[in-house]
Amino acid sequence: MELIRIPALSDNYIWLLCDENKHCVIIDPAESEPVIDILAANQFIPAAILLTHHHHDHVGGVPGLLKQHPELPVYGPEETQHKGATYIVHEHDTINTGSFSFRVMELPGHTLGHIAFYQAPYLFCGDTLFSGGCGRLFEGTAEQMFSSLEKILSLPDDTLICCAHEYTVSNMKFAKAVLPNNQIIHDYYQETLKLRENNQATIPTNLQTEKKINVFLNCHDIYLQKNIGIKPNSMSLSSVFQQLRAYKDRF
Numbered sequence: 705m706e707l708i709r710i711p712a713l714s715d716n717y718i719w720l721l722c723d724e725n726k727h728c729v730i731i732d733p734a735e736s737e738p739v740i741d742i743l744a745a746n747q748f749i750p751a752a753i754l755l756t757h758h759h760h761d762h763v764g765g766v767p768g769l770l771k772q773h774p775e776l777p778v779y780g781p782e783e784t785q786h787k788g789a790t791y792i793v794h795e796h797d798t799i800n801t802g803s804f805s806f807r808v809m810e811l812p813g814h815t816l817g818h819i820a821f822y823q824a825p826y827l828f829c830g831d832t833l834f835s836g837g838c839g840r841l842f843e844g845t846a847e848q849m850f851s852s853l854e855k856i857l858s859l860p861d862d863t864l865i866c867c868a869h870e871y872t873v874s875n876m877k878f879a880k881a882v883l884p885n886n887q888i889i890h891d892y893y894q895e896t897l898k899l900r901e902n903n904q905a906t907i908p909t910n911l912q913t914e915k916k917i918n919v920f921l922n923c924h925d926i927y928l929q930k931n932i933g934i935k936p937n938s939m940s941l942s943s944v945f946q947q948l949r950a951y952k953d954r955f
């Protein structure tokens with residue numbers, strides 16, 4: 705398998721996962737042109753489009769791709785039905801096409817119908833988990849998003865987090881504000897800053913790294929709780945998450 709990351713719009717990533725026979729799946733095509741160019745340059749044969757949620761910067765390229773490949777199946781949650789999805793998928797569904805086999809995980813929070821596609825070690829999680837951060841709560845509750853992140857945490861440590869945005873540096877600035885004395889967070893900030901200065905991507909990340917540097921996966925940390933004004937262990941972890949997410953929204 706070969707994983708290809710295509711930068712799109714201002715800070716989106718479109719993902720391609722390709723097998724040995726040059727068949728590939730396209731995940732969250734924000735736009736069609738850069739995908740069509742990569743397909744042509746490598747003589748890849750598209751097998752399917754996978755959509756994580758209905759936002760325009762994840763589905764905008766569907767019409768353009770279908771124009772070139774009218775038979776291409778498009779898998780997505782119910783909320784993408786009018787954004788080009790031809791197959792509606794739910795929790796535990798498996799998408800088998802060619803040598804690919806993706807398990808669907810429902811991850812509400814950023815939107816109510818948000819899903820991810822998992823084929824070990826790849827997790828295409830759209831706008832749910834970012835490196836150092838998580839998606840905004842546009843439709844779901846903090847409790848829903850917290851459970852969605854816990855679901856991701858149940859995957860193996862070597863899971864590759866293929867998220868849809870390059871937000872790492874600004875997320876790490878926030879992480880430094882929340883846990884100023886954490887050396888691992890400080891080092892990761894410096895590392896990702898350097899990558900971005902050299903115009904390199906910080907994504908994919910892996911779950912093992914995220915467990916150490918992502919404050920949204922560390923709501924149990926008593927220093928984190930103290931630093932955002934919560935008396936340690938005085939509330940549920942999903943309530944800590946809610947306050948942390950609200951603090952990030954204002955940051």
Ligand SMILES: [Zn+2]
Pocket residue numbers: 757759814831
């Ligand atoms: Zn979104």
